[in-house]
Amino acid sequence: MKVLVPVKRVIDYNVKVRVKADGSGVDLANVKMSMNPFDEIAVEEAIRLKEKGVATEVVVVSIGVKQSQETLRNALAMGADRAVLIEASADVQTDIEPLAVAKLLAGVVKDEAPGLVLTGKQAIDNDMNATGQMLSALLGWSQATFASELAVEGDTATVTREVDGGLQTIKVKLPTIVTVDLRLNEPRYASLPNIMKAKAKPLATKTPADYGVDTAPRLNVLKTVEPAGRKAGVKVGSVDELIAKLKDEAGVL
Template identity: 85%
Template sequence: MKVLVPVKRVIDYNVKARVKADGSGVDLANVKMSMNPFDEIAVEEAIRLKEKGVATEIVVVSIGVKQAQETLRTALAMGADRAILIEAASDVHTDIEPLAVAKLLAAVAKEEQPQIILAGKQAIDNDLNATGQMLAALLGWAQATFASEITVEGDAATVTREVDGGLQTIKVKLPAVITADLRLNEPRYASLPNIMKAKKKPLEEKTAADYGVDVTPRLTVVKTAEPAGRKAGVKVGSVDELIAKLKDEAGVL
């Protein structure tokens, strides 16, 4: 069974994002970039499926700038077998929109014929949470989003989903698109020997034009602004004073 895992290059989650002076977007100059954390979880889950003997090959694919090679090499060092880079932008500030990403991934899926596409539920840079759902619709496949547990048996996958009301367990027929939530697993660190081996693993480079997909943005960023700073807190001398402030000033009681 082949598993396809899309991964995205984003600002490292430990870095505080800065807005450009002209408000046109987030400043990415000299900023540490890493694999999207939810995608890292998806890669880890694919590797675990391979270790269980369920998956036979793991293919990772990234869509964006040429620098995403680093992200793919990280996935290869974790344990993926080969990688595909689809260069769809030359400027690191250009974010390929979910529909274009889904169309490109659908084209890759038709070539690779995976049984499972295992993706992160969303990217931490735009938080759109749309690519997995769009991809399933384009392919006509079953989908199981926000997965916190995955079990694959035969031609079906049982997925426990995190929903507003708690946990929901569903069974989907393969092929299927599954998106990983935060509590699915704890990703492993790539060992030094595996990092060295990853340099020799195949990484195929393509362009969006190779798949006939138009990645021209349909959305325009009007303005980007940082959130307002939090006001300083105050100390209270007693419980009665705290209750009075919550009631009279905060209006929460």
């Protein structure tokens, strides 16, 4: 079984994001970029499935700017077999919207014919949490979102997913789309020998035109602002005073 893993190039999660002075977007100048953490977990899970003999090949795909090659090479260094880059933009400030990404991934799925698509539940830059679900709808495949455990056996996958009330375990038929959550695994570090080997692994380059997809944005960002600063706390002298403030000032009681 082939496993397809979409990965996205985002601002590194350790970097403090800065908003441009004119409010037109986020400042990406000289900012460290890396693989979306949720996608990194998906890559790790795909590699583990291959190590168990469940998967025969792991293919990673990224949609965005040319610099996304670095992200794909990191996935190859972790243990993926091949990579596909769809150059959908020349501007690092342009974020391809989820529907366009899903349509492009649907085209890749038709070419690659995987039995399983593993993707992060969301990207940490836009937090849309939509691509996996849209891809499932476009393909007519089953889906399992927010996976914290995954077991593949035969033509089914058993997924434990995180929901508001706790955990829910479902069984879906393959082929399927699974979006992964943080607690699924802990991604490995790529060793130096594997980083060197990754440079020789196949990386194909495509364009949206190859799949007949229009990536023109449907949304316009009007303004980007920093979140409001947190107000200082207030010390109270007694439980009665605390209850009074919660009731009269905070309005939560």
